[in-house]
Amino acid sequence: LAGADGTERLRLLMARVAANRVAFPLEEVTRIEEIPSARIERSGPREVLQYRGRIMPLVRIGDCLGESRPDQQSELLRVVVCQLRGTQTGLVIDEIEDIFEETVRVERFGNERCLAGALVAGGQVADLLDLERIADFAGFQRRT
Helix, strand or coil, X not given: CECCCCEEEEEEEEEEECCEEEEEEHHHEEEEEEEEHHHCEEECCEEEEEECCEEEEEEEHHHHCCCCCCCCCCCEEEEEEEEECXXXXXXXXXXXXXXXXXXXXCECCCXXXXXXXXXXXCCEEEEEECHHHHHHHHCCCCCC
């Protein structure tokens, strides 16, 4: 709930993507997986993964943030599984840091692609990811 002072209590999954510290609202996270990169396949221009009997699209958060590093392919991908517009989707990050439940104030600095704003959790600044903007970036259709 948002307080009168603009703060709200959030449960956050903290992760790293390149030099960025990012936060996912924990209630949006279904699972966290480590996937061998050899399991990644392609469907058209999109990276996908066979996951629990379905084809799951992957979105590299580094690409969304303009921090892609194609030269640093890891053998194991860390994937945060969540729903984007009704589609189970894997969001690829570099590493998981921690889970926090804190009262935070989300600061909005502009219309940053894929971000809802920035906050302080665990004494450090993190970018709060906006799953709707990530869905736009990934080209997912809006639900009517």
